[in-house]
Amino acid sequence: MSSNTLTAAEASGPQKPAAGFEGDRQDNTLGGAVRGYLDKLRGGDLGALPAVLGIITLGILFTVLRPGTFLTPLNLANLAVQATPIIVLAMGLVFVLLLGEIDLSAGVVSGVCSAVLAQVLVQSGFGWPVAVLAAIVTGAVIGMFTGSLVGMVGIPSFVVTLALFLGWQGVTLRLIGQGGTVPVREPVIRALANENLPLAVGWALAVLVAVGYAAIELWRWRAKRARDLAHQPLVLVVLRVVLMAVVVLGVTAILSEDRALSAAVDLAGIPYAIPLVILLLLVVTFVLSRTSFGRHMYAVGGNAEAARRAGINVTRIRVMAFVISSSLAAISGILATSRLSSVTPDAGAGNTLLYAVGAAVIGGTSLFGGRGRARDALLGGLVIAIIANGLGLLGVAAYLNFVITGGVLLLAASVDALARRRAATAR
Amino acid sequence: MSAPERDHGTTAVGRPTLELRGVDKSFGAVQVLHDVHLTVYPGKVTALVGDNGAGKSTLIKGIAGIHPFDSGEVEFEGERVTLHSPRDAAKLGIEVVYQDLALADNLDVVQNMFLGRERKRGVLLDEQSMEVAARETLAKLSVRTLKSVRQLVSSLSGGQRQTVAIAKAVLWESKLVILDEPTAALGVAQTRQVLDLVRRLADAGHAVVFITHNMVDVFEVADRVAALYLGRVAADVPIDQVDRTQVIELITSGRSGDLGLSAEDLED
Ligand SMILES: Nc1ncnc2c1ncn2[C@@H]1O[C@H](COP(=O)(O)OP(=O)(O)O)[C@@H](O)[C@H]1O
Ligand SMILES: [Mg+2]
Numbered sequence: 001m002s003s004n005t006l007t008a009a010e011a012s013g014p015q016k017p018a019a020g021f022e023g024d025r026q027d028n029t030l031g032g033a034v035r036g037y038l039d040k041l042r043g044g045d046l047g048a049l050p051a052v053l054g055i056i057t058l059g060i061l062f063t064v065l066r067p068g069t070f071l072t073p074l075n076l077a078n079l080a081v082q083a084t085p086i087i088v089l090a091m092g093l094v095f096v097l098l099l100g101e102i103d104l105s106a107g108v109v110s111g112v113c114s115a116v117l118a119q120v121l122v123q124s125g126f127g128w129p130v131a132v133l134a135a136i137v138t139g140a141v142i143g144m145f146t147g148s149l150v151g152m153v154g155i156p157s158f159v160v161t162l163a164l165f166l167g168w169q170g171v172t173l174r175l176i177g178q179g180g181t182v183p184v185r186e187p188v189i190r191a192l193a194n195e196n197l198p199l200a201v202g203w204a205l206a207v208l209v210a211v212g213y214a215a216i217e218l219w220r221w222r223a224k225r226a227r228d229l230a231h232q233p234l235v236l237v238v239l240r241v242v243l244m245a246v247v248v249l250g251v252t253a254i255l256s257e258d259r260a261l262s263a264a265v266d267l268a269g270i271p272y273a274i275p276l277v278i279l280l281l282l283v284v285t286f287v288l289s290r291t292s293f294g295r296h297m298y299a300v301g302g303n304a305e306a307a308r309r310a311g312i313n314v315t316r317i318r319v320m321a322f323v324i325s326s327s328l329a330a331i332s333g334i335l336a337t338s339r340l341s342s343v344t345p346d347a348g349a350g351n352t353l354l355y356a357v358g359a360a361v362i363g364g365t366s367l368f369g370g371r372g373r374a375r376d377a378l379l380g381g382l383v384i385a386i387i388a389n390g391l392g393l394l395g396v397a398a399y400l401n402f403v404i405t406g407g408v409l410l411l412a413a414s415v416d417a418l419a420r421r422r423a424a425t426a427r
Numbered sequence: 428m429s430a431p432e433r434d435h436g437t438t439a440v441g442r443p444t445l446e447l448r449g450v451d452k453s454f455g456a457v458q459v460l461h462d463v464h465l466t467v468y469p470g471k472v473t474a475l476v477g478d479n480g481a482g483k484s485t486l487i488k489g490i491a492g493i494h495p496f497d498s499g500e501v502e503f504e505g506e507r508v509t510l511h512s513p514r515d516a517a518k519l520g521i522e523v524v525y526q527d528l529a530l531a532d533n534l535d536v537v538q539n540m541f542l543g544r545e546r547k548r549g550v551l552l553d554e555q556s557m558e559v560a561a562r563e564t565l566a567k568l569s570v571r572t573l574k575s576v577r578q579l580v581s582s583l584s585g586g587q588r589q590t591v592a593i594a595k596a597v598l599w600e601s602k603l604v605i606l607d608e609p610t611a612a613l614g615v616a617q618t619r620q621v622l623d624l625v626r627r628l629a630d631a632g633h634a635v636v637f638i639t640h641n642m643v644d645v646f647e648v649a650d651r652v653a654a655l656y657l658g659r660v661a662a663d664v665p666i667d668q669v670d671r672t673q674v675i676e677l678i679t680s681g682r683s684g685d686l687g688l689s690a691e692d693l694e695d
Contacts, residue, residue: 043582224555229558290550291552292547295545298531299531299543302531302533303530303532305529306530307543310513312543
């Protein structure tokens with residue numbers, strides 16, 4: 001930031017009185033958009049690039065290493081279902097990470113909520129709606145507790161959630177019992193990860209998503225252009241719309257193929273868990289980018305003091321981040337329970353948290369706060385699931401699996417830290 | 428500039444926008460402000476000067492409701508008011524541009540200008556109307572250095588950030604705009620722009636308080652000077668009643684000729 005840049009801008013700047021934003025118009029061309037994107041990359045904001053590259057390279061790698069196994073409808077469906085609890089947990093963590101905080105207990109909170117779900121179903125004999133509600137309320141209350149300790153008492157979130165990481169494991173152990181496993185055979189819960197949408201419904205949903213996305217994007221583009229506001233060039237909008245349609249319809253096509261191993265049975269369709277994740281993705285994206293609550297979330301993460309001076313209730317935002325994170329952890333726990341059809345005392349422990357944090361960070365959410373989106377959880381969660389799935393297919397020894405996954409998180413965190421340094425020096 | 432000739436504050440027309448009487452402020456055992464009196468007029472730039480640690484920032488944080496005063500009276504447009512939170516101040520039409528700017532780097536210019544007061548349609552943010560209003564405000568201030576109002580603040584230069592912070596204050600139909608050392612970190616060209624902007628603010632009818640260390644800036648834009656010395660007001664006078672040497676004396680020793688603090692005030 002030197003006076004040179006400014007004087008240069010002045011010299012070349014528009015001299016028309018009271019019309020100051022010729023730049024907006026430049027940005028509306030394709031060249032301007034490309035330049036803007038390159039500037040962003042150079043400034044250290046890599047966005048979705050690492051995750052997308054990761055999905056492509058890892059996909060190619062495992063396809064080559066395990067031809068005929070990795071890239072089959074059966075494995076891809078497995079992979080997608082495997083990814084859902086990671087994605088949902090990561091989506092919750094995005095809220096916490098946005099504030100520059102961490103929740104080390106998110107994984108085991110999902111475990112506690114799973115245990116509550118199982119106990120309500122099995123011991124109390126209630127139906128799934130009560131059990132699901134109980135699990136999510138448990139998550140919300142836990143989040144309120146964590147958030148209050150961080151936001152009101154002022155204990156660093158790292159310490160609070162490290163303590164709770166141990167504490168909640170004890171609670172799960174108490175609920176499930178040492179060495180015990182509570183099987184969950186409730187049909188609706190089980191169906192989430194183990195049953196598929198009817199083919200016609202799957203296609204209808206896919207078309208709805210593709211067309212809906214196109215309609216919203218094009219409508220917004222038109223409205224902005226009509227009012228002469230900053231907008232992307234139409235080519236780019238169309239490209240995004242087409243890309244979205246190709247991905248959504250492509251995935252639907254793959255999942256609609258019969259993937260049964262024996263010819264006697266039919267196994268095809270989108271697993272129920274996937275539309276659930278898409279729905280959560282839409283809701284979280286909407287909250288973060290279209291509501292003032294979401295805007296305040298970013299503001300607190302970017303500059304808490306500025307947010308406070310702007311009259312934002314910073315404490316409330318902090319508490320809410322943990323409430324949302326833990327509630328989504330509960331949903332993640334429900335998905336995990338569905339996939340395993342049971343709850344064990346170590347539910348949500350082990351590498352659950354590492355996977356979710358890794359997913360968010362690989363997807364582009366910053367550990368330093370202020371940057372993150374719902375889609376980061378989706379893209380990063382897919383990268384993590386591909387790694388877990390691929391290493392499983394390769395039959396890699398357990399120790400190597402740990403080392404590799406830990407390494408991937410470190411790599412993502414390094415990219416994040418370096419990007420931040422770049423952004424700081426770029427100014 | 429088409430503005431009327433400056434009258435240098437000698438004919439202090441109309442009632443004051445803000446009047447402080449006998450304001451005190453302590454942080455724990457340390458008393459930072461002692462019996463402060465200050466009067467600020469609409470359409471006038473009041474330069475608030477004083478050495479480092481004199482209490483300038485503390486004074487404006489009191490007016491902004493961030494660190495409320497311990498005692499004393501505050502009148503705003505003739506009415507007794509209390510300033511206990513930033514919201515109180517904002518409601519009255521007091522906007523502060525802080526020394527540390529208080530912008531969120533990860534948000535763009537429009538988002539920063541509307542932070543905490545977003546326009547909504549139902550639950551949805553009304554991005555388009557906010558963008559239009561932000562552009563209008565910047566255009567009104569003849570700001571021409573921003574490439575786009577959708578730029579992230581992290582990509583702006585120091586002068587541009589200052590401009591955004593000032594424009595943010597103006598957006599809110601504010602009656603009193605307080606600027607804490609807006610030119611401290613700026614180069615020559617950028618300082619020039621900010622000073623022009625400060626002048627335009629006053630000419631548009633805002634009361635402006637402008638904290639600075641720079642005598643050139645003071646005599647360039649101010650209509651009145653208020654000098655703080657160790658937490659006391661040494662002088663609060665029209666600019667044409669003092670010269671540069673006197674202002675410097677007021678800053679460094681609390682008095683100059685027959686202006687300034689009395690001997691017993693200077694004792695403790
Ligand atoms: N929050 C605070 N707590 C304790 N002391 C403070 C605080 N803020 C300012 N001070 C003290 O008050 C005095 C005046 O500070 P300040 O108002 O920042 O001065 P200026 O802006 O004129 O340089 C200084 O001695 C400073 O150390
Ligand atoms: Mg100061």
